[in-house]
Amino acid sequence: MRHFLTLKDFTKDEILEIIEVGLEIKKDLKAGIYKEQLKNQTLAMVFEKSSTRTRVSFETGMFQLGGHALFLSNRDIHLGRGEPIKDTARVISSMCDMVMIRTFAQSMIEEFAEYSKVPVINGLTDSFHPVQLLADYMTLVEYNVSENIIAAYVGDGNNMTHSWMILAAKLGFELRIATPKGYEVDAAVLEEAQKIAKTSGAVITTSHDPKEAVKGATVVTTDTWTSMGQEAEKNERIKIFNGFMVDDKLMSLAQKGVKFLHCLPAYRGLEVSEEVFEQHSGIVFDEAENRLHAQKGLMVWLDKQRKNS
Numbered sequence: 001m002r003h004f005l006t007l008k009d010f011t012k013d014e015i016l017e018i019i020e021v022g023l024e025i026k027k028d029l030k031a032g033i034y035k036e037q038l039k040n041q042t043l044a045m046v047f048e049k050s051s052t053r054t055r056v057s058f059e060t061g062m063f064q065l066g067g068h069a070l071f072l073s074n075r076d077i078h079l080g081r082g083e084p085i086k087d088t089a090r091v092i093s094s095m096c097d098m099v100m101i102r103t104f105a106q107s108m109i110e111e112f113a114e115y116s117k118v119p120v121i122n123g124l125t126d127s128f129h130p131v132q133l134l135a136d137y138m139t140l141v142e143y144n145v146s147e148n149i150i151a152a153y154v155g156d157g158n159n160m161t162h163s164w165m166i167l168a169a170k171l172g173f174e175l176r177i178a179t180p181k182g183y184e185v186d187a188a189v190l191e192e193a194q195k196i197a198k199t200s201g202a203v204i205t206t207s208h209d210p211k212e213a214v215k216g217a218t219v220v221t222t223d224t225w226t227s228m229g230q231e232a233e234k235n236e237r238i239k240i241f242n243g244f245m246v247d248d249k250l251m252s253l254a255q256k257g258v259k260f261l262h263c264l265p266a267y268r269g270l271e272v273s274e275e276v277f278e279q280h281s282g283i284v285f286d287e288a289e290n291r292l293h294a295q296k297g298l299m300v301w302l303d304k305q306r307k308n309s
């Protein structure tokens, strides 16, 4: 049985296969075909942080696959009152067929997975946001720009950056990261990504220079400067991140036809200018919609693995 806690545990072929399954299901959906691959199954969704896209996409996705999703906020379940993770995992996984968790520490979902009898999916932690990267890559495939990617990530070294690093390392593309000093990516994740990159041919670089990163890029991406849980640092971060906004001037250094991605929610006038965001809003909202399709692919894929195990 497989869990989906980070992309580190998946091979390039597996990542591409999950996206392929998602694209197949998307095609069916657009044609009005519902195969109900997860009929009568229940997905438990544990949320310790806010969400728009993750909740709507998993809940809708599960329904469209013939199953049911349970929204479990930590304000409502005993986990939020101190019931141990390992007990919560054993209870939920004795009744549900899959679990999606959005939380703070990566170690929380790892512990949950250790005690879970069913697949656990990372719906975002402080360290990684792997389901978002499935949707992001699916979008690049659909826009026919998934070959010879030169990606630039400009902004905070956070869960999104870490996930881009692992995706680049696994799939073997170039990723240039530019963060302000003091907001670099996690050194251990970088080391791990570089190790994987050695076998895939990926080139991952880090700097403090957004222009250097974006020059000649085919894909530019960014994320909020203030992630969930960092709200108290917001004003300080806005000052420190001055010069890291993805605006027209920065985008003009990229390759012609460059694609802009943003996991959303986007804060205009901070990590991205209103102009750049609106100019690329077509692909950005396709990227958001692809959360639904990519995660349906993931859930069907994990269910198949579980049945074969």
Ligand code: CP
Pocket (backbone or CB within 6 Å): 050, 051, 052, 053, 054, 055, 124, 132, 263, 264, 265
């Ligand atoms: N991109 C993303 O995960 O959005 P939500 O926080 O709204 O789920």
Ligand code: NVA
Pocket (backbone or CB within 6 Å): 124, 125, 129, 158, 159, 160, 223, 224, 226, 227, 228, 263, 264, 265
């Ligand atoms: N880095 C952001 C991503 C939101 C989808 C956060 O963790 O809040």
